[in-house]
Amino acid sequence: MLEKSYDPHAVEKRWYAFWEEEELFEAKEKSSAPAYSIVIPPPNVTGVLHMGHALNNTLQDVLCRYRRLRGDNVLWMPGTDHAGIATQNVVEKKLAEEGTDRHRLGREKFIEAVWAWRKKYGSAIINQLKRLGASCDWKRERFTMDEGLSRAVRKVFVELYREGMIYRGDYIINWCPRCRTALADLEVEHEVHEGHLYHVRYPAETGEGGLVVATTRPETMLGDTAVAVNPEDERYQNLPFAAVRLPLVGRILPIIKDDYVDRAFGTGALKITPAHDPNDFDIGARHNLASVKVIGDDGIMTKEAGRFVGMDRFACRKAVVEALKKEGLLEKMEPYQHGIGHCYRCRTLIEPNLSRQWFVRTKPLAEKAIAAVETGKTRIIPEVWTKTYFDWMRNIKDWCISRQIWWGHQIPAWTCASCEEVTVSMETPAKCSSCGSDRLVQETDVLDTWFSSALWPFSTMGWPEETSLLKTFYPTSVLVTGFDILFFWVARMMMMGLHFMKEVPFHDVYVHALVRDEMGKKMSKSSGNVIDPIDIIEQYGTDAFRFTLVAFAAQGRDIKMSEKRVEGYRHFMNKLWNAARFSLMHIEKELPVSDPETLSLPDRWILSRKNRVAGEIAEALDTYRFNDAAGILYQFVWHEFCDWYIEIVKPVLYGKVNEKKKLETQAVLGHVLGEVMILLHPFAPFISEEIWNKLPGVTGSIMKARFPGDSKDSIDGFFDPSSESRMMRIMEIVSGVRNVRGEMGLPPSMPLEVVIHANDAELLDSLQNHRDILVSLAKLKELSLSVDGPKPKMAATTVVDGATVFTLLKGVIDFSKEGQRLEKEIGKLTGEMGILSAKLNNEDFLRKAPPEIVKKAEEKHELMVERQQKLETNLRRIQEIIR
RNA sequence: AGGCACGUAGCUCAGUGGGAGAGCACUACCCUGACACGGUAGGGGUCAAGAGUUCAACUCUCUUCGUGCCUACCA
Numbered sequence: 001m002l003e004k005s006y007d008p009h010a011v012e013k014r015w016y017a018f019w020e021e022e023e024l025f026e027a028k029e030k031s032s033a034p035a036y037s038i039v040i041p042p043p044n045v046t047g048v049l050h051m052g053h054a055l056n057n058t059l060q061d062v063l064c065r066y067r068r069l070r071g072d073n074v075l076w077m078p079g080t081d082h083a084g085i086a087t088q089n090v091v092e093k094k095l096a097e098e099g100t101d102r103h104r105l106g107r108e109k110f111i112e113a114v115w116a117w118r119k120k121y122g123s124a125i126i127n128q129l130k131r132l133g134a135s136c137d138w139k140r141e142r143f144t145m146d147e148g149l150s151r152a153v154r155k156v157f158v159e160l161y162r163e164g165m166i167y168r169g170d171y172i173i174n175w176c177p178r179c180r181t182a183l184a185d186l187e188v189e190h191e192v193h194e195g196h197l198y199h200v201r202y203p204a205e206t207g208e209g210g211l212v213v214a215t216t217r218p219e220t221m222l223g224d225t226a227v228a229v230n231p232e233d234e235r236y237q238n239l240p241f242a243a244v245r246l247p248l249v250g251r252i253l254p255i256i257k258d259d260y261v262d263r264a265f266g267t268g269a270l271k272i273t274p275a276h277d278p279n280d281f282d283i284g285a286r287h288n289l290a291s292v293k294v295i296g297d298d299g300i301m302t303k304e305a306g307r308f309v310g311m312d313r314f315a316c317r318k319a320v321v322e323a324l325k326k327e328g329l330l331e332k333m334e335p336y337q338h339g340i341g342h343c344y345r346c347r348t349l350i351e352p353n354l355s356r357q358w359f360v361r362t363k364p365l366a367e368k369a370i371a372a373v374e375t376g377k378t379r380i381i382p383e384v385w386t387k388t389y390f391d392w393m394r395n396i397k398d399w400c401i402s403r404q405i406w407w408g409h410q411i412p413a414w415t416c417a418s419c420e421e422v423t424v425s426m427e428t429p430a431k432c433s434s435c436g437s438d439r440l441v442q443e444t445d446v447l448d449t450w451f452s453s454a455l456w457p458f459s460t461m462g463w464p465e466e467t468s469l470l471k472t473f474y475p476t477s478v479l480v481t482g483f484d485i486l487f488f489w490v491a492r493m494m495m496m497g498l499h500f501m502k503e504v505p506f507h508d509v510y511v512h513a514l515v516r517d518e519m520g521k522k523m524s525k526s527s528g529n530v531i532d533p534i535d536i537i538e539q540y541g542t543d544a545f546r547f548t549l550v551a552f553a554a555q556g557r558d559i560k561m562s563e564k565r566v567e568g569y570r571h572f573m574n575k576l577w578n579a580a581r582f583s584l585m586h587i588e589k590e591l592p593v594s595d596p597e598t599l600s601l602p603d604r605w606i607l608s609r610k611n612r613v614a615g616e617i618a619e620a621l622d623t624y625r626f627n628d629a630a631g632i633l634y635q636f637v638w639h640e641f642c643d644w645y646i647e648i649v650k651p652v653l654y655g656k657v658n659e660k661k662k663l664e665t666q667a668v669l670g671h672v673l674g675e676v677m678i679l680l681h682p683f684a685p686f687i688s689e690e691i692w693n694k695l696p697g698v699t700g701s702i703m704k705a706r707f708p709g710d711s712k713d714s715i716d717g718f719f720d721p722s723s724e725s726r727m728m729r730i731m732e733i734v735s736g737v738r739n740v741r742g743e744m745g746l747p748p749s750m751p752l753e754v755v756i757h758a759n760d761a762e763l764l765d766s767l768q769n770h771r772d773i774l775v776s777l778a779k780l781k782e783l784s785l786s787v788d789g790p791k792p793k794m795a796a797t798t799v800v801d802g803a804t805v806f807t808l809l810k811g812v813i814d815f816s817k818e819g820q821r822l823e824k825e826i827g828k829l830t831g832e833m834g835i836l837s838a839k840l841n842n843e844d845f846l847r848k849a850p851p852e853i854v855k856k857a858e859e860k861h862e863l864m865v866e867r868q869q870k871l872e873t874n875l876r877r878i879q880e881i882i883r
Numbered sequence: 884a885g886g887c888a889c890g891u892a893g894c895u896c897a898g899u900g901g902g903a904g905a906g907c908a909c910u911a912c913c914c915u916g917a918c919a920c921g922g923u924a925g926g927g928g929u930c931a932a933g934a935g936u937u938c939a940a941c942u943c944u945c946u947u948c949g950u951g952c953c954u955a956c957c958a
Binding site: 002004005006190197213214215216217260261262264265266270271277278279280282338339352384385387388391392395483484514551552554556557558560562564565567568569570571572573574575577578579580581582583584585586627628631634635642643646647650654735738739741742743745747748749779832835836839842843844845846847848849850853856857860 | 886887888889895896897901902905906907911912913915916917918920921922923924925937938939951952953954955956957958
């Protein structure tokens with residue numbers, strides 16, 4: 001016998017190990033079964049599992065386990081990415097604790113240290129995914145820095161370079177002075193800050209007058225090389241001078257005219273710092289201005305900053321402002337809000353900085369990626385994200401892919417020390433491709449981590465080799481991801497996949513929600529509202545946690561996570577456990593289910609319902625309506641299987657009917673329980689496997705079972721609407737009597753006497769055949785059934801379609817209560833009828849509404865009238881009794 | 884600045900051009916031989932506000948208010 005309540009811990013460990021041993025997660029390279037593949041969004045190797053991962057991977061696992069049950073050959077490709085900046089940060093911190101740093105170690109030794117770190121800590125998140133139940137094909141686990149994937153990266157770089165799609169140049173880029181590297185535009189997060197707008201007078205070169213410029217970053221003025229005004233601006237049409245003198249520095253700045261300048265902003269005069277502002281950089285290029293870099297890569301002022309050299313950029317701002325004040329050139333200083341970029345890794349203020357970097361020309365790649373979604377080769381679900389995808393793709397800018405760190409794929413480019421030509425190649429070249437010199441120096445920069453992640457769907461499958469894995473599983477079936485990396489990752493995979501594989505990387509992209517805290521705030525370490533998935537798993541079990549995530553994963557809506565909710569679904573797990581406990585107490589051995597046509601009504605009903613529900617769940621999962629799938633299953637298990645079927649079947653199982661029925665019922669109960677476990681398995685893999693294996697006659701994993709409906713046998717294909725509706729009638733009557741019991745305050749311990757008048761012959765027949773159900777579920781001591789007859793005098797009345805149910809109230813009862821109950825019932829009914837009859841009295845409705853709608857309304861109205869009449873008759877009778 | 888989503892029961896959320904739903908919470912009764920992590924019954928909503936389209940609007944359109952999020956080079 002099963003324990004009284006479900007204890008997840010031992011069960012989870014045991015089954016996960018079993019699945020791995022039995023190689024049940026492994027994909028077949030070749031198979032006649034349909035291929036289904038997903039590549040995992042590779043978590044950072046430095047990462048620990050957070051709620052976002054938990055949701056993301058639960059959904060993927062649901063899909064993978066579901067497809068396996070449907071008979072597909074499933075590949076769920078796992079792995080991690082090397083997270084260049086993040087990992088380097090972690091290891092550098094560790095070195096600092098040890099009193100050293102990477103420069104003292106040197107590049108080679110440092111890389112070794114990172115690999116050592118990865119060996120020791122890099123599988124933390126993988127182990128956490130296993131606790132979540134993730135059924136990844138672990139033997140194929142990949143890492144973006146693996147030999148194979150690195151070769152793919154090099155190949156892609158070389159090919160893009162040869163095609164002219166990669167170039168190097170001096171441009172203004174986002175620079176993180178703390179990480180000491182360039183960042184892509186996407187890696188900069190904007191945040192509104194309270195700052196100041198400083199109005200600074202730049203005296204005319206002639207000495208008389210001058211211009212006032214407005215800036216939020218006065219320290220950059222040291223690098224100004226011009227002042228710009230709008231060509232249309234009348235104020236500056238006929239200036240008596242052509243140049244101004246840069247305060248604190250003394251450099252003469254030309255006054256240039258450019259459309260970019262907004263006349264309405266500030267004074268309409270804009271200082272131009274090509275080395276430290278992206279717009280100024282463009283303007284500088286247009287006007288051939290010099291660039292003066294006054295802030296170094298370390299965030300310290302360079303010697304170009306004159307007397308401010310060596311100052312930190314923030315200290316320098318203060319010093320510049322003070323100096324300007326002293327010279328009387330600071331005209332105004334007003335509070336000002338403006339967006340400032342921060343490094344997405346370390347939150348340091350980004351410095352737009354002039355530097356030499358490598359870029360990918362994205363426009364041509366983006367065009368193909370746009371077309372693929374336009375033509376439906378890749379679908380984005382939910383569709384709302386399609387627009388976001390297009391917007392970004394159509395406004396895409398070149399992608400800065402070089403990073404000034406050590407941990408990553410070193411760019412395969414060599415500069416010749418003799419002729420300065422660049423050689424790009426797969427293998428380390430011996431000689432300069434231009435002049436033949438052997439004095440080659442490799443580029444020290446590494447590539448953006450996302451550059452390698454962009455190749456993930458095919459690099460993990462062995463590309464550039466033409467592997468059978470690629471043939472079988474590329475394009476992948478679906479990518480499951482959060483919208484936060486739609487651009488970072490999804491868009492780039494689309495571009496690279498289409499360019500190198502000539503085929504989209506995935507047919508579907510399912511974009512899921514964010515997991516927030518119960519107040520709806522984003523979980524973050526700094527807010528202290530992070531819930532650790534592993535804590536939840538330990539407290540409530542993996543299955544309850546997974547079910548919670550799935551049940552709340554409605555399309556387009558964020559999930560507010562709280563322990564309370566998980567607790568609710570733990571109750572569901574316990575309910576399942578106890579349903580199994582009960583069932584298994586009554587099933588001694590495996591029994592074949594008889595031909596459904598010969599079975600009893602409740603058996604036919606539950607089989608038919610189970611099959612219908614299986615179909616609904618399949619449909620929901622096929623369309624990524626995860627929450628619907630979970631909801632349908634929950635409802636069926638709890639409120640049909642447990643509340644009704646098990647209750648109905650108890651007398652049979654306790655041997656109160658006959659042996660043959662008992663065996664038949666045991667067979668059906670066992671069958672439905674097993675099928676429920678299969679339906680449950682994608683969501684709650686552990687408990688379903690545990691219970692499955694307790695079923696008599698079962699050997700081996702539930703993972704090898706077939707989804708209901710797929711076996712195409714007579715039981716799985718059994719649908720019986722007539723039994724469904726007949727059972728519904730019986731349940732209605734039971735509920736009706738229970739309602740009387742509850743409302744009238746009749747104790748559950750008191751068996752009741754019920755008289756039913758059913759003028760519907762079929763219903764009467766059905767009730768006569770199943771009077772045992774009514775007696776047991778409504779707790780009756782006597783039940784009389786007839787077409788008609790004398791109405792019992794002292795009774796409460798329930799009216800259902802085709803029958804009137806009298807619950808006898810002889811003796812103990814307060815009849816005014818029954819009067820009130822009937823009045824309430826009639827009141828409800830009258831309200832509904834009012835709306836309906838108004839409709840039916842409306843000429844336009846009768847004329848314009850579709851006939852079937854009108855007919856439905858008429859039928860309904862008729863039933864209501866009948867019901868109302870019956871209720872009123874009985875109300876009058878009750879009132880007479882009271883009087 | 885532009886764009887996108889969301890406002891439905893006390894809370895968290897499903898839902899749809901023709902009968903307002905679930906879970907939790909709440910109330911009453913019940914230790915009924917699977918389960919008190921349970922059972923039975925019950926109360927509770929002008930579906931944010933206003934206008935329009937329609938025979939019919941919670942659902943479609945517009946406006947307003949409120950709440951989130953994303954994108955953007957305005958110094």
